[in-house]
Amino acid sequence: MYRPEIYGTGGKSSIKVGVRVRPISSKETREKQRLIVKVNEITKNIVIAGESEGVSRYAKVDHAFGEKSTQRQVYKDMVSDYIPHLLSGYNCTIFAYGQTGTGKTYTMEGECGSREEQVNFTWKSEGDAGVMLRAAHHILDHLKNSNCESSLICVNYVELYNEDVYDLLSDNPLAKLNIFEDTKSGSVFIKDVRNFAIKTIGDFTEALIVGSANRKTSATKMNNRSSRSHALFTVNVEWTENCSGVLKTRKGKLNLVDLAGSESIGKSGATGANAREASNINTSLLTLGQVINALTAKSKHIPYRSSKLTRLLKDSLGGSALTCLIAAISPVEGNRSESLSTLEYGKKAMNVMNDVKANVRVTGAITSDGGSRYAFINAFSKNYALVSYESLKNNVLEDLDAIDYFARLDSFFMLEDDFLAECEELKRLHGVELVHLEEERVDAEIKLRNADKDLATATFRLQLNESNFNELVKENEEIQKKGQKIFNAPKQYSSLMRERLERYKKLCEELQSLISQQKYDQWVNIVATNYETVTNFGNELKVTRTDLMNKLNAAHNNLSQNQNALLKETSQKFRDGQARIQKMQSEYTKKANRMCELNGIQRNAIYKYRTANDALTASLEKTLADKKSLHEEAQNEFEQLREKREERHACDLEDLEEIRSGLEEVKNIKLTLDYSPKLYELQTLLEKINIECG
Numbered sequence: 001m002y003r004p005e006i007y008g009t010g011g012k013s014s015i016k017v018g019v020r021v022r023p024i025s026s027k028e029t030r031e032k033q034r035l036i037v038k039v040n041e042i043t044k045n046i047v048i049a050g051e052s053e054g055v056s057r058y059a060k061v062d063h064a065f066g067e068k069s070t071q072r073q074v075y076k077d078m079v080s081d082y083i084p085h086l087l088s089g090y091n092c093t094i095f096a097y098g099q100t101g102t103g104k105t106y107t108m109e110g111e112c113g114s115r116e117e118q119v120n121f122t123w124k125s126e127g128d129a130g131v132m133l134r135a136a137h138h139i140l141d142h143l144k145n146s147n148c149e150s151s152l153i154c155v156n157y158v159e160l161y162n163e164d165v166y167d168l169l170s171d172n173p174l175a176k177l178n179i180f181e182d183t184k185s186g187s188v189f190i191k192d193v194r195n196f197a198i199k200t201i202g203d204f205t206e207a208l209i210v211g212s213a214n215r216k217t218s219a220t221k222m223n224n225r226s227s228r229s230h231a232l233f234t235v236n237v238e239w240t241e242n243c244s245g246v247l248k249t250r251k252g253k254l255n256l257v258d259l260a261g262s263e264s265i266g267k268s269g270a271t272g273a274n275a276r277e278a279s280n281i282n283t284s285l286l287t288l289g290q291v292i293n294a295l296t297a298k299s300k301h302i303p304y305r306s307s308k309l310t311r312l313l314k315d316s317l318g319g320s321a322l323t324c325l326i327a328a329i330s331p332v333e334g335n336r337s338e339s340l341s342t343l344e345y346g347k348k349a350m351n352v353m354n355d356v357k358a359n360v361r362v363t364g365a366i367t368s369d370g371g372s373r374y375a376f377i378n379a380f381s382k383n384y385a386l387v388s389y390e391s392l393k394n395n396v397l398e399d400l401d402a403i404d405y406f407a408r409l410d411s412f413f414m415l416e417d418d419f420l421a422e423c424e425e426l427k428r429l430h431g432v433e434l435v436h437l438e439e440e441r442v443d444a445e446i447k448l449r450n451a452d453k454d455l456a457t458a459t460f461r462l463q464l465n466e467s468n469f470n471e472l473v474k475e476n477e478e479i480q481k482k483g484q485k486i487f488n489a490p491k492q493y494s495s496l497m498r499e500r501l502e503r504y505k506k507l508c509e510e511l512q513s514l515i516s517q518q519k520y521d522q523w524v525n526i527v528a529t530n531y532e533t534v535t536n537f538g539n540e541l542k543v544t545r546t547d548l549m550n551k552l553n554a555a556h557n558n559l560s561q562n563q564n565a566l567l568k569e570t571s572q573k574f575r576d577g578q579a580r581i582q583k584m585q586s587e588y589t590k591k592a593n594r595m596c597e598l599n600g601i602q603r604n605a606i607y608k609y610r611t612a613n614d615a616l617t618a619s620l621e622k623t624l625a626d627k628k629s630l631h632e633e634a635q636n637e638f639e640q641l642r643e644k645r646e647e648r649h650a651c652d653l654e655d656l657e658e659i660r661s662g663l664e665e666v667k668n669i670k671l672t673l674d675y676s677p678k679l680y681e682l683q684t685l686l687e688k689i690n691i692e693c694g
Helices: 026-030 071-079 082-087 104-108 115-119 131-144 201-214 273-296 308-312 333-349 370-383 389-516 520-672 677-693
Strands: 010-014 016-021 037-040 045-049 056-060 063-065 091-098 148-161 164-167 179-181 188-190 230-243 246-258 322-329 353-357 360-363
Touching: 016 037, 016 071, 016 333, 037 063, 045 333, 056 333, 063 071, 071 131, 071 322, 082 091, 082 131, 082 230, 082 246, 082 322, 091 104, 091 333, 104 131, 104 246, 104 322, 131 148, 131 201, 131 230, 131 246, 148 201, 148 308, 179 308, 188 308, 201 230, 273 308, 273 333, 322 333, 322 353, 389 520
Parallel strands: 016 063, 016 322, 091 246, 091 322
Antiparallel strands: 010 353, 037 045, 045 056, 148 164, 148 230, 179 188, 230 246, 246 360
């Protein structure tokens, strides 16, 4: 049976490191790449051959796995020992690190298999199931074989992509989440992350499949399905066991981290968005390396806040969690530098020490209720039978009452301190939220001003287009006028022809009159000349008319074409301008609505902040008033004591003065009188009085 007590209550623990070498790929075999990695699984030694003979790099790690290692072997040797610690109340972290394409995701996720295969599957079975699925089987098996009164298992699955956190199990996996840090405990948590309750292995498998499907992957030259994000699968286990009537509740958290692969952009062939992804991945892994270096060097400042990845892994690196690193490397010569870098990374991680602590809460012990008190007294009296039961009961009850009183008093002050701390934290969070809201408001105002500028620019362009359109209309009217003139030219020539015909008729009439006057010969010559002139003019007029008609038709065609093109271009510009204006108006409306929404959020935040601040101020004023009242009472008592002491001192001084004056009188009498026995007796008596008075 599982016994959680054997795993102790915490202490120092270093990060355990194992190196796994993947098999050579078919592509590397075709390229005839040389194998350079040798693994000794017995001595846990890793040797990477150098570029020249006789120069090799050597490393000794906690676990070493060769190319033929199985998923079961890796889990059994590296992870299985952490599950009992998890159920003893410890936080544990298993994460895979290495170059892209070295099998990190395969090691962590593996293949879930069909439902028929899962029926008889256990964490000890062979197969392609990874660390995540085997850990789920292992946890459920342990809980079945323990004195478990009740248990609760919840999981969440998030990814860190381009320095933004996304919930892989959410209905909206594209929504960005925020990371917050509890200033009191120092723990980091993700706001609004969705937790799924797990009752069976089927629930766990479904969550794993859904989350893996939402994870961002992409094909590169190094890997056809390269993970482009860091994935963090968290299992929270809370269970209660009954130990001889005492209930112990243990809380453990298991973080299963699949880091995105470090890669050379040149080797992976990443371009565009993939290049940006690779750059962000390398940056976050570089920050992770800086944290490990700082922890190894025992630096005072650890740069956890330089990256969201290191903030999420803060508890696992130098914190209170048991941590294990699986370093995946390639066996071929083409990836020598990356394999050496991963190996060096693992060696440094082995020097990081965590201060692990168990999360155990004991209930059912001595409490303020009578049943538990008398149970304690009965148990105590059985061990000490010589002691009277009644006296023991009374003494113990008195002690318990005193303990309860001081415990309640301590609880009151602790609650007051907690309340003040919570108010300060609430004030700080509201301040941070107000800063974020102010930044969003400023961004919205900037965007609004930019939208106004764009709208003004679009309006100016529209006005300019309208001006150009008016100018084109004027040009069109001028062209129409010119065309009308050209079209009216034949009419002018026709009227001119009619005028000349009228003149010809007049000449004929004059000719007839001349003939009648017998001047025929003279006018025959004149008529012949005029007839020739008229004929030539008629021919010229026909040619001119034909040319004018051709030019008129050509001008009319050109005018029609220009008008159509101009109208088409102007209409298109007008429609484009209207579309841009509508789009800008829509954006302006959206931004104005967003601005109103931000103002509402800001007002709500300010109201909440003022409410909390007023409550905090009232509480502080009340506390200060109480302390001031106590101080005044103590000061009044002190003043009364001081006045009484001064009065007593004054009375003593008066008595002393009277005695001294009596002594002076006696001395004077002594000087005036002769010595006699009575005087001697009186002198002796006065000396005694003087000695007694001091």
